Amino acid sequence: MTAAILAFLFGLLIGSFLNVCIYRWPRDLSVVRPRSHCPSCEKPIAWYDNIPLLSYALLGGRCRQCRARIPIRYPAVELLTGLCFFYFVWTLGPALPAYKMCALAALLLALLFCDLEERILPDELTLGGALAGLAFAFFVPTPDSTAQSLSWLAGVNLTGRADWLAESVLGAVLPAALLWAGGWLYEKVRHREGLGFGDVKFMVMVGSFLGINGALLTLLLGSLAGSILGYAYIWIARKDPKTYELPLGTFLSAAALVVAMAAPRLRA
Numbered sequence: 001m002t003a004a005i006l007a008f009l010f011g012l013l014i015g016s017f018l019n020v021c022i023y024r025w026p027r028d029l030s031v032v033r034p035r036s037h038c039p040s041c042e043k044p045i046a047w048y049d050n051i052p053l054l055s056y057a058l059l060g061g062r063c064r065q066c067r068a069r070i071p072i073r074y075p076a077v078e079l080l081t082g083l084c085f086f087y088f089v090w091t092l093g094p095a096l097p098a099y100k101m102c103a104l105a106a107l108l109l110a111l112l113f114c115d116l117e118e119r120i121l122p123d124e125l126t127l128g129g130a131l132a133g134l135a136f137a138f139f140v141p142t143p144d145s146t147a148q149s150l151s152w153l154a155g156v157n158l159t160g161r162a163d164w165l166a167e168s169v170l171g172a173v174l175p176a177a178l179l180w181a182g183g184w185l186y187e188k189v190r191h192r193e194g195l196g197f198g199d200v201k202f203m204v205m206v207g208s209f210l211g212i213n214g215a216l217l218t219l220l221l222g223s224l225a226g227s228i229l230g231y232a233y234i235w236i237a238r239k240d241p242k243t244y245e246l247p248l249g250t251f252l253s254a255a256a257l258v259v260a261m262a263a264p265r266l267r268a
């Protein structure tokens with residue numbers, strides 16, 4: 001319990017940093033410099049006005065200097081990151097498998113809001129995240145056994161690290177290739193761009209963490225939710241379906257979070 005509460009507090013801090021990434025990476029700005037400042041009055045934000053959740057509540061959601069509204073996304077990302085970190089350490093215990101899932105949750109939350117606000121899935125998160133996923137596969141089992149079954153058919157017995165890494169690579173490559181082929185076909189048939197390459201790179205990242213089954217489930221859940229909720233929104237808000245760009249990455253991120261939380265083999 002103590003470990004899970006510590007994870008929650010650490011998650012709040014990571015969430016606070018994710019907010020900086022969500023604002024700066026889609027704008028090609030550095031996340032290191034300059035220090036945090038209000039985008040409205042450009043005044044630097046003091047450390048005591050930058051405490052996750054607390055400062056937002058104490059300031060009533062407004063900048064201390066110019067009283068401009070602070071988007072609700074700031075405390076929301078902090079709280080969601082804290083809760084995800086709590087959940088994974090609570091269910092998996094304070095060990096590497098939980099830290100791997102915490103890293104995935106942080107990547108997914110950042111991507112969810114980058115795509116929602118700017119329709120951009122930054123390479124730092126997708127490709128950088130895929131490298132992290134492959135690196136984790138050296139130390140933590142990937143929650144899948146497809147590569148093992150396939151290699152068994154070929155007469156090879158994959159075990160331990162070799163298997164974890166093979167599951168991660170297979171998960172990174174195949175679902176992403178499937179999505180890319182789908183987008184290519186859509187473009188050929190409908191003569192308009194169906195999806196960005198960012199979505200393909202996003203699937204490489206998710207597969208490297210969750211393996212092929214988790215990635216395929218993410219693809220299925222995310223595109224289903226995206227079609228239903230996306231078109232409901234277009235209809236309710238009377239958007240033009242020809243020009244409205246659906247934030248597919250947002251739906252895929254939410255789906256991947258659900259899949260990561262439900263992955264039953266992780267608990268074995």
Ligand SMILES: [Zn+2]
Nearest residue numbers: 038041063066
């Ligand atoms: Zn301000």
